[in-house]
Amino acid sequence: MAEFRMPSLGADMRTGTLVAWKVKPGDHLKHGDIIADVETDKGIMEIEVFENCIVEELLLAPDTKVPVGTPMAKLKLEDGAEKETIAVTDREQPSPPPAIEVPTIPVPELPQEERLRVSPLARKLATELGVDLTQVKGTGADGAIHQMDVEEAAKKLQPKPKPAEKVVALPPEAKSPEAKPTTTDFQAGMRRAIAAAMSRSNREIPHYYLETRIDMSHALQWLETENQKRSIKERILPVVLLIKAVAKALTDVPELNGYWIDDQLQVQEAIHIGFAISLRQGGLVTPAIHHADLKSLDELMAALRDLIERTRGGHLRSSELSDATITLTSLGDIGVEKVYGVIYPPQVALVGFGKIAEQPWAERGMLDVRPVLTATLAGDHRATDGMIGARFLQAINTHLQAVEKL
Amino acid sequence: MNYGIDTSTDNSPLMIRTTYREAVRDAIRESILKDDRVFLMGEDVGRYGGAFGVTKGLLQELGPDKIMDTPLCESGFTGAGIGAALGGMRPIVEVMTVNFSLLAADQILNTAATYLHMSGGLFNIPLVIRMGTGGGKQLAAQHSHSLEGWYAHIPGIKVLTPAVLEDARGMLWSALEDPDPVLIFENTLLYNMEGELPATAGAVDIDRACIRRVGRDVTLISYSASLFKALEATETLAQEGIEAEVIDLRVLRPLDETTFLNSVAKTHRAVIIDEGWRSGSISAEISARIMEKAFYDLDAPVERICAAEVPIPYANHLEQAALPQPTTIVNTVRRMVTRHG
Amino acid sequence: MAITEIQIKETIFKLLKNIAPDSSPEALGQEDDVRETLGIDSYDFLNFMIGVNEEFGVEIPETAYGKLITLNDMTQYILAHAQS
Numbered sequence: 015m016a017e018f019r020m021p022s023l024g025a026d027m028r029t030g031t032l033v034a035w036k037v038k039p040g041d042h043l044k045h046g047d048i049i050a051d052v053e054t055d056k057g058i059m060e061i062e063v064f065e066n067c068i069v070e071e072l073l074l075a076p077d078t079k080v081p082v083g084t085p086m087a088k089l090k091l092e093d094g095a096e097k098e099t100i101a102v103t104d105r106e107q108p109s110p111p112p113a114i115e116v117p118t119i120p121v122p123e124l125p126q127e128e129r130l131r132v133s134p135l136a137r138k139l140a141t142e143l144g145v146d147l148t149q150v151k152g153t154g155a156d157g158a159i160h161q162m163d164v165e166e167a168a169k170k171l172q173p174k175p176k177p178a179e180k181v182v183a184l185p186p187e188a189k190s191p192e193a194k195p196t197t198t199d200f201q202a203g204m205r206r207a208i209a210a211a212m213s214r215s216n217r218e219i220p221h222y223y224l225e226t227r228i229d230m231s232h233a234l235q236w237l238e239t240e241n242q243k244r245s246i247k248e249r250i251l252p253v254v255l256l257i258k259a260v261a262k263a264l265t266d267v268p269e270l271n272g273y274w275i276d277d278q279l280q281v282q283e284a285i286h287i288g289f290a291i292s293l294r295q296g297g298l299v300t301p302a303i304h305h306a307d308l309k310s311l312d313e314l315m316a317a318l319r320d321l322i323e324r325t326r327g328g329h330l331r332s333s334e335l336s337d338a339t340i341t342l343t344s345l346g347d348i349g350v351e352k353v354y355g356v357i358y359p360p361q362v363a364l365v366g367f368g369k370i371a372e373q374p375w376a377e378r379g380m381l382d383v384r385p386v387l388t389a390t391l392a393g394d395h396r397a398t399d400g401m402i403g404a405r406f407l408q409a410i411n412t413h414l415q416a417v418e419k420l
Numbered sequence: 421m422n423y424g425i426d427t428s429t430d431n432s433p434l435m436i437r438t439t440y441r442e443a444v445r446d447a448i449r450e451s452i453l454k455d456d457r458v459f460l461m462g463e464d465v466g467r468y469g470g471a472f473g474v475t476k477g478l479l480q481e482l483g484p485d486k487i488m489d490t491p492l493c494e495s496g497f498t499g500a501g502i503g504a505a506l507g508g509m510r511p512i513v514e515v516m517t518v519n520f521s522l523l524a525a526d527q528i529l530n531t532a533a534t535y536l537h538m539s540g541g542l543f544n545i546p547l548v549i550r551m552g553t554g555g556g557k558q559l560a561a562q563h564s565h566s567l568e569g570w571y572a573h574i575p576g577i578k579v580l581t582p583a584v585l586e587d588a589r590g591m592l593w594s595a596l597e598d599p600d601p602v603l604i605f606e607n608t609l610l611y612n613m614e615g616e617l618p619a620t621a622g623a624v625d626i627d628r629a630c631i632r633r634v635g636r637d638v639t640l641i642s643y644s645a646s647l648f649k650a651l652e653a654t655e656t657l658a659q660e661g662i663e664a665e666v667i668d669l670r671v672l673r674p675l676d677e678t679t680f681l682n683s684v685a686k687t688h689r690a691v692i693i694d695e696g697w698r699s700g701s702i703s704a705e706i707s708a709r710i711m712e713k714a715f716y717d718l719d720a721p722v723e724r725i726c727a728a729e730v731p732i733p734y735a736n737h738l739e740q741a742a743l744p745q746p747t748t749i750v751n752t753v754r755r756m757v758t759r760h761g
Numbered sequence: 762m763a764i765t766e767i768q769i770k771e772t773i774f775k776l777l778k779n780i781a782p783d784s785s786p787e788a789l790g791q792e793d794d795v796r797e798t799l800g801i802d803s804y805d806f807l808n809f810m811i812g813v814n815e816e817f818g819v820e821i822p823e824t825a826y827g828k829l830i831t832l833n834d835m836t837q838y839i840l841a842h843a844q845s
Contacts, residue, residue: 318804
């Protein structure tokens with residue numbers, strides 16, 4: 015007993031159509047006889063048999079389209095031999111071979127010095143997040159550092175609030191008992207991150223500094239009146255006026271709101287003010303108050319409260335740490351009069367505020383005592399010139415004098 | 421096996437079931453009927469119906485003025501096509517496979533691609549050359565190579581690689597409308613691919629690559645038959661939580677780099693799948709452009725999966741081993757997309 | 762039952778400890794500058810005022826902030842304004 019199956023008449027043939035049988039059951043066939051006409055995409059073919067046999071049964075009606083290998087007829091071999099199939103060039107489809115690995119080009123031996131292997135994206139991200147790459151554990155091939163590794167490291171830079179909770183999430187591979195992280199480790203990590211960012215700033219950014227004194231008497235009187243309308247919990251801190259004034263000044267002088275990347279100033283439309291928050295255990299984070307120009311004073315106060323609480327509780331979001339477009343630092347609480355800041359790259363400006371203190375104030379030939387604030391600007395001279403910086407400080411003053419419009 | 425690619429451009433509900441082969445045939449028929457200057461010539465295109473059965477029945481339907489059998493002489497009939505184009509016709513020259521096109525390489529490069537330049541801008545060559553390409557059918561080393569990347573090296577011509585039915589149906593007319601020489605490469609493994617097309621399917625653009633699957637973790641850049649291997653690989657990868665974006669280049673010259681650069685900027689990783697040999701291939705060109713223009717977006721080196729650098733073997737298991745396969749794509753992507761943390 | 766100075770001080774220490782967990786408010790001398798000694802900024806001080814308000818029912822106006830420098834200042838102010 016043998017089967018005649020739909021033959022493969024070309025490697026690209028998947029199906030064939032039986033046009034007509036040239037034999038009927040009982041016929042004796044010899045080598046070379048035509049058993050059927052089959053139509054393929056290339057036309058109608060006459061199919062031969064290559065064995066002497068007797069047709070037992072036809073299994074397929076004419077005009078039927080079937081896949082290659084489908085049994086079409088039962089045959090009996092004349093010499094009594096048992097054969098599975100009789101067909102022309104009917105090759106079994108071999109099972110797919112195991113996939114071969116594409117050879118990768120070996121990396122040549124590096125010279126003696128150790129070099130960090132960092133993907134371009136990871137390198138860019140590390141700069142943005144202030145992550146020191148020498149402290150990052152790479153999980154890629156040969157310890158290569160990828161985007162994810164930098165993100166992990168950046169997470170660990172976030173402050174841990176209470177010294178009581180000295181647990182920092184570690185990647186699984188670092189869970190050896192002697193590698194117990196401590197607050198000191200964490201602070202050291204933060205220190206290194208600050209060091210990396212500030213070193214880069216000093217190395218790359220030609221700073222210029224401007225300062226101006228601002229009479230705060232009107233702003234403070236207005237705030238006092240405003241706060242009297244509020245319960246103690248809703249009171250607005252003076253620094254909120256400063257945040258809003260900076261945001262509005264940036265809408266007047268947008269050149270200071272942005273980044274210096276690829277040798278050019280990339281002014282940003284959104285105003286995200288990085289607010290420097292010192293941690294009690296040391297260190298500093300500058301999370302962003304998003305869209306500061308679009309928030310009311312009450313909303314800004316709420317945002318600031320939320321940011322400080324989350325900073326000290328270690329629940330900042332990565333976007334808040336990376337997308338500030340300018341930094342504001344206010345050190346007046348500690349009693350300093352002026353701040354000469356270091357720009358946080360790739361930003362192009364840093365605004366500093368000292369304390370609001372009573373000072374002699376000369377105006378229209380009269381001497382008075384007024385609460386005075388010194389505002390400073392550290393500007394990136396690659397991106398802007400002193401004239402722009404001066405306009406910006408002037409704009410801050412103007413907005414603080416018209417405090418009711420903030 | 422159309423992987424749910426919706427290539428319908430038309431709201432009409434009338435869809436016809438067709439094959440890649442029939443789509444090309446319909447495109448040839450339509451072009452000849454639509455424009456009196458269009459005719460087709462090549463080896464065995466008439467009485468035999470085409471080496472791959474593409475032009476079956478067209479001689480009987482359209483007559484010997486429109487479907488011309490030529491002698492076995494690629495240089496001769498490609499040159500005749502160039503002359504006809506100069507004389508105001510819109511010839512479609514069919515070269516059986518790219519392997520034999522080398523006999524016409526002088527006509528294509530030194531005449532068709534340079535004529536506009538050599539004539540000081542006076543004469544265009546509005547010629548379309550169609551040829552089969554690709555391996556995987558046990559036709560052995562002299563019939564199985566993929567040299568479309570070579571032609572993509574030549575300024576002055578366009579190189580098209582239709583993969584989906586819509587492009588098989590629609591690229592020819594756009595190519596005929598182009599004032600300069602256009603080469604269309606049809607991977608012969610695709611001829612039997614079945615699917616649905618709107619009954620009204622027509623011309624498509626021949627300028628842009630397109631995204632056939634949206635993903636976030638890696639960009640698979642491919643064209644022609646390899647596109648389907650890439651899509652097959654994405655199914656396995658998706659089960660492992662890796663979402664690959666798949667780009668169908670469609671046009672190898674001029675290369676639409678914007679589409680794949682934007683994708684790489686999003687996924688940070690790229691794998692190029694190319695049935696041509698690795699060295700000096702179109703995959704090398706794409707890789708170089710990614711390095712030049714998306715370097716800072718890369719989180720891993722660009723990878724390439726190409727044909728082994730051997731004459732394509734005859735034995736089936738060796739041939740399959742020499743060509744890019746979905747498993748290789750899966751393994752490569754797995755190695756690149758590490759998930760931790 | 763009137764609130765005593767001792768109770769006020771204990772409550773102040775508790776509030777300050779919450780705000781500055783790493784400091785030792787109990788060690789404050791009567792005439793020490795509280796903000797300076799404990800490193801309390803204006804935001805912390807506002808939270809301290811909110812705490813005082815919750816604990817003693819005293820609402821201290823901003824104008825009075827300047828008079829609340831030492832531990833003694835604070836204790837006396839609260840003693841004078843707290844409801845029995």
